[in-house]
Amino acid sequence: EVVLTQSPATLSLSPGERATVSCRASQSVSSYLAWYQQKPGQAPRLLIYDASNRATGIPARFSGSGSGTDFTLTISSLEPEDFAVYYCQQRRNWPLTFGGGTKVEIK
Amino acid sequence: EVQLVESGGGLVQPGGSLRLSCAASGFTFSSYAMTWVRQAPGKGLEWVSTISGSGGNTNYADSVKGRFTISRDNSKNTLYLQMDSLRAEDTALYSCAKDRTTVTTYWFDPWGQGTPVTVSS
Numbered sequence: 001e002v003v004l005t006q007s008p009a010t011l012s013l014s015p016g017e018r019a020t021v022s023c024r025a026s027q028s029v030s031s032y033l034a035w036y037q038q039k040p041g042q043a044p045r046l047l048i049y050d051a052s053n054r055a056t057g058i059p060a061r062f063s064g065s066g067s068g069t070d071f072t073l074t075i076s077s078l079e080p081e082d083f084a085v086y087y088c089q090q091r092r093n094w095p096l097t098f099g100g101g102t103k104v105e106i107k
Numbered sequence: 108e109v110q111l112v113e114s115g116g117g118l119v120q121p122g123g124s125l126r127l128s129c130a131a132s133g134f135t136f137s138s139y140a141m142t143w144v145r146q147a148p149g150k151g152l153e154w155v156s157t158i159s160g161s162g163g164n165t166n167y168a169d170s171v172k173g174r175f176t177i178s179r180d181n182s183k184n185t186l187y188l189q190m191d192s193l194r195a196e197d198t199a200l201y202s203c204a205k206d207r208t209t210v211t212t213y214w215f216d217p218w219g220q221g222t223p224v225t226v227s228s
Contacts, residue, residue: 034214036152043202043218044152055207055216087152091213095168096154 002026002090004099012107019075021102023088028068032092035064035073038101039084047086048073078104109133109217111203116222123193127222129186129203137161137181140206142215143188145199145224155201156188159211171197193226200224 003026031051036044048064088099115127143155156177204215
């Protein structure tokens with residue numbers, strides 16, 4: 001099973017700051033990695049797929065990078081609505097797995 | 108607009124059964140793989156099962172294999188999850204999700220709001 005380890009667990013930032021969330025895979029997943037955003041009481045929303053492609057309707061301030069075992073989700077300038085939990089997910093190997101999540105909170 | 112609405116959750120005793128449903132609308136249901144994902148209270152996301160658009164191909168997490176069965180009725184635009192031999196550790200919010208494209212990618216977009224399942228005596 002591919003284990004995805006996200007860091008940090010919590011990121012405390014102010015609106016307008018840059019957020020960087022890391023996802024490290026226990027083995028190579030090539031570029032088969034996605035990022036989701038989940039707000040309290042809401043369903044997760046797909047942000048990024050195939051490591052760097054923004055999903056439909058996702059603002060340009062969200063970007064993804066990486067391949068192999070190391071991936072990064074970057075929010076260039078945090079908007080108030082971006083404070084949420086972010087999860088990575090891989091589809092390279094069965095079973096499909098998610099990272100443990102990173103909470104981006106208001107400082 | 109794509110809509111996914113889950114139902115069928117509730118309180119069940121250990122060893123019991125439940126059948127969850129996910130009613131889909133706003134897209135050609137039979138063209139998309141569908142997935143169940145669960146989230147235990149205060150915890151992260153766990154993939155449970157995926158079924159192809161035709162229903163002919165299914166995959167399960169080891170934690171539910173042999174106890175849960177995913178199925179779909181394309182004439183009713185509905186996805187199901189039959190859950191048997193339920194355990195306390197199956198307690199979670201169960202959400203269905205549509206694949207991003209008709210060519211199965213295993214990227215989930217969008218998700219339903221979920222239906223809660225509590226396994227307790």
